Amino acid sequence: MSWPSAPEFLAPLAPWFDRVRRELPWRAADLEAPHPDPYAVLVSELMLQQTQVATVIPFFTRWMERFPTPARLAAADEDAVHKAWEGLGYYRRARFLKAAAGTVADEGWPTDLQGLAALPGLGPYTAAAVGAIAFQWPTPALDGNAFRVLARLLELDGDPKTRAADLRTWVAPALAALGPSRLTQALMELGATVCTPQPACGRCPLADRCGARVAGRVAEIPPATRRAQVRSIELWLLAVEAEDRFLLHPPAVRGLLAGLWRWPTLEVTAGDAPGGPPPGLQGWPGWTQVYTHRREAVRPLHLQLEAGFQEASGLRWMPRTGLAALPMGKRDQRLRDLLRTPGEAPLEAPDPQALLSRLRADGAPSA
DNA sequence: GAATCGTGGAA
DNA sequence: TTTCCAAGATT
Incomplete structure (x- = not known):
């Protein structure tokens, strides 16, 4: 693969994000320092799995009032935990979160990516996202937004998720250069607000260097995937x-x-x-x-x-x-x-x- | 690897 | 009204 250097290629994302980023209840004011409350990051990331930001916000706020710390969540009654998750869907996330909070309360926060990934409910994306956003580790977190954005930028054919390993390797140096938390969230925010399935390339800070854009192939990258039958x-x-x-x-x-x-x-x-x-x-x-x-x-x-x-x-x-x-x-x-x-x-x-x-x-x- | 797991917003 | 699908993980 003859991909460009990520730190230079993605550099415009940082000032763009600083200008347009949304204020979210779990988002730290200072994205260059470790997050003041890693638990808030953990809660938000579990809630955000397959769930849009606007849906999560009121659930997150109530959750943090009711279960403000890992210890309080770990000690809570399971019915009460599910009650706080009621209406959010994918309810095993609530049980995973309670179990993960128990581990954190007992043993403290993991000190590396492998430790985060060992917590229940944290897969490749969520473990890396918590590492980057909570602790400023240069762990590449690629969600559906990031895969779509990178597929277009690099004009990748086929399902970009099959090239996850290569894409993580490519992004990692940019995390260190532009700030792990800031770049991680910038990439996802671009995918969520600009580089959407029907993209608004006129508002994209990377439009001038986007492979799919230059080739006129934005609409066909990434290819649509078939959905489960109902x-x-x-x-x-x-x-x-x-x-x-x-x-x-x-x-x-x-x-x-x-x-x-x-x-x-x-x-x-x-x-x-x-x-x-x-x-x-x-x-x-x-x-x-x-x-x-x-x-x-x-x-x-x-x-x-x-x-x-x-x-x-x-x-x-x-x-x-x-x-x-x-x-x-x-x-x-x-x-x-x-x-x-x-x-x-x-x-x-x-x-x-x-x-x-x-x-x-x-x-x-x-x- | 495919199936499973909720809900709501938007095109 | 349909269809898609969203900061995915587990089995």
Whole structure:
């Protein structure tokens, strides 16, 4: 590869970033010194995985108020941790962050990149980003933004992620020359605000030297990647009530919405047996719940059982007054909100015993 | 290496 | 309305 010298090639990024950079709650005022709170960097980087800056900001602010130090997070109740992450998605990040905070609280901060990468939830990008932004180590952190920017600058064909090793080697000297924290964030900020999938080359400080720009190939670099196919299912989402308590799945260890409390569901299939989704009963209007690789047609229903039913295995009866404190995904939050509708009345379950047995059978997460 | 894991904003 | 996809990591 006959790539230009990175420190000179990327030099205009530094003054550009100093001029246009956004003020973010986790961003230090002085980007040339080690960050005053490495924990804030760790929290922000975990939250920012596959999540846009604007979404993260309010979560980050509340999180730092509730769990201001690694020790406080490590000691926190897991439900409380998930509650603070509620609505942000990819919930295992919250568990990784709590575990990483425990290691830091016990052993102190790692002293090298390998140590950071050994923390749960920190992969190649996040470990290097924390190293550069929190500690000013010259560790090349390449996220999706950086890969797109570098692919265009160097006019790389194919998926730039396959050349991660070469690109990290190329960028590293520029980190040392221009400041690890400053250049790391500048590269990502350029990708997030200028060198976007539909780029605004007129505002780019590197437009004069961008290989793709000069060659007129900006639109085709990097090439589009195929996305995962989405499966569609239809399900009933059930608020089963008895004696002012509701039946809920406690948090699962793995799978969709692991770590969160979930309402029981019944998947609608062609051969529905008696006791399954009650065809004659109408609940609230349904909606479509979309996940990365799953699309649910959700039909919410509130059913009333007579008192005295035995515990359903794998499910727990939870008092109405405690529902608000349980961490739930958006789908289950929505039914919880519906239950507070004034005047809303539960429907009588046509065959409670058959219903409960179906709930046991469908108890697996994300069935 | 492919599949999995949430949600929301924007084109 | 669809489609894309965002400061990715894990299994």
